[in-house]
Amino acid sequence: MPVLRVINRDGVEQEVNAPVSGVLMEPLRDMDDGVTAICGGMCSCATCHVYVDEAWQAKLPAPMSDETDMLKDLVSYKPNSRLSCQVQLSAALDGLRVTIAPEE
Numbered sequence: 001m002p003v004l005r006v007i008n009r010d011g012v013e014q015e016v017n018a019p020v021s022g023v024l025m026e027p028l029r030d031m032d033d034g035v036t037a038i039c040g041g042m043c044s045c046a047t048c049h050v051y052v053d054e055a056w057q058a059k060l061p062a063p064m065s066d067e068t069d070m071l072k073d074l075v076s077y078k079p080n081s082r083l084s085c086q087v088q089l090s091a092a093l094d095g096l097r098v099t100i101a102p103e104e
């Protein structure tokens with residue numbers, strides 16, 4: 001089971017247990033102060049926006065064009081932005097560190 005390191009909007013880092021399948025958004029949505037993921041993972045709301053720690057960016061598959069299009073419309077967009085509903089979980093993501101982006 002991968003253990004994620006998640007920094008919430010207050011800057012507090014916590015460890016979050018994640019399943020080895022599904023998408024990153026799901027354990028982040030289950031947190032008390034996690035993402036809202038309003039569209040349920042349909043890549044149409046961007047309320048699952050996170051920043052991926054630089055050390056992990058290259059280890060994730062590149063975003064598809066629809067994800068990139070959504071991200072670039074956000075005021076809070078950064079080069080390490082991802083929609084967590086588009087990131088597949090796996091055992092290889094043990095230790096992945098992400099920061100939950102501000103709400104827009």
Ligand code: FES
Nearest residue numbers: 039041045046085
């Ligand atoms: S949950 Fe809506 S875009 Fe990710």
